[in-house]
Amino acid sequence: MAAQAAAEKAAREAAEYAHAAREVQEAEECLQRGIQPVIIPMLDEIATVKTRVQYEQGHFHFAIAGVAGSGKSSLINATRGVENRNQDAAETGVVETTVTTGRYPDPNPDLPFGLFVFDCVIVLFDNRFTETDIAILTNCRRFQIPTYIISSKADVHIRNIIYKDGYDNDRDDVTVHE
Structure with a gap:
C-alpha cells in the first residue's frame, strides 16, 4: 500500500510539474509575441x-x-x-x-x-x-x-x-x- 501511495504522489507531482512547465512555455511564447501576462492580485x-x-x-x-x-x-x-x-x-x-x-x-x-x-x-x-x-x-x-x-x-x-x-x-x- 505504501509503495502505491508513493507512486500516486509521485505521479501527481510529475503531472503538476509538467503543467507548470507548459504554463511557463506558453507565457514565454506570449511575451515573444508582445502579449503581456495577466496578473490577478491576491x-x-x-x-x-x-x-x-x-x-x-x-x-x-x-x-x-x-x-x-x-x-x-x-x-x-x-x-x-x-x-x-x-x-x-x-x-x-x-x-x-x-x-x-x-x-x-x-x-x-x-x-x-x-x-x-x-x-x-x-x-x-x-x-x-x-x-x-x-x-x-x-x-x-x-x-x-x-x-x-x-x-x-x-x-x-x-x-x-x-x-x-x-x-x-x-x-x-x-x-x-x-
Whole structure:
C-alpha cells in the first residue's frame, strides 16, 4: 500500500510539474509575441494597495491614467477647480512632471471624492491612443471597473489643423444664405 501511495504522489507531482512547465512555455511564447501576462492580485495585495492609496469605505475613488504628457495633472486641477499655480494643485509642466501616484482631496468637502481598488478610471490621451491606454482599459474591463476615455488638448489639435490647412481668420468673408 505504501509503495502505491508513493507512486500516486509521485505521479501527481510529475503531472503538476509538467503543467507548470507548459504554463511557463506558453507565457514565454506570449511575451515573444508582445502579449503581456495577466496578473490577478491576491486579496492581501488588494488590501495593501487600498492602504497605500488611503482608500476609505463610503467614498468614491477614481484614478486618472494615461501616458506621460497627456494632461492628467491639468485634468485633476480642472476637476477640483484649482488653478495650476495653486500650492495645492497637482504639479504640471511641459515635460513629464508627476513621477509618483498622489492623492488630491476635493477642495469642496461637501462632495466626497474619495487600478483595481478604484471605483472608476479615467483614461486620458492627447494625440494618439497607445498600447498603454489599451492595457489600462483591458485591465479595467477584467476587474469590471467603469472607465471613461477623454481626449485632452483638443484645442491645440484644432488650432494645428486650422493652421496646417491655411485658415486665415482675416478672410472670414463667408456669406450665410438662408
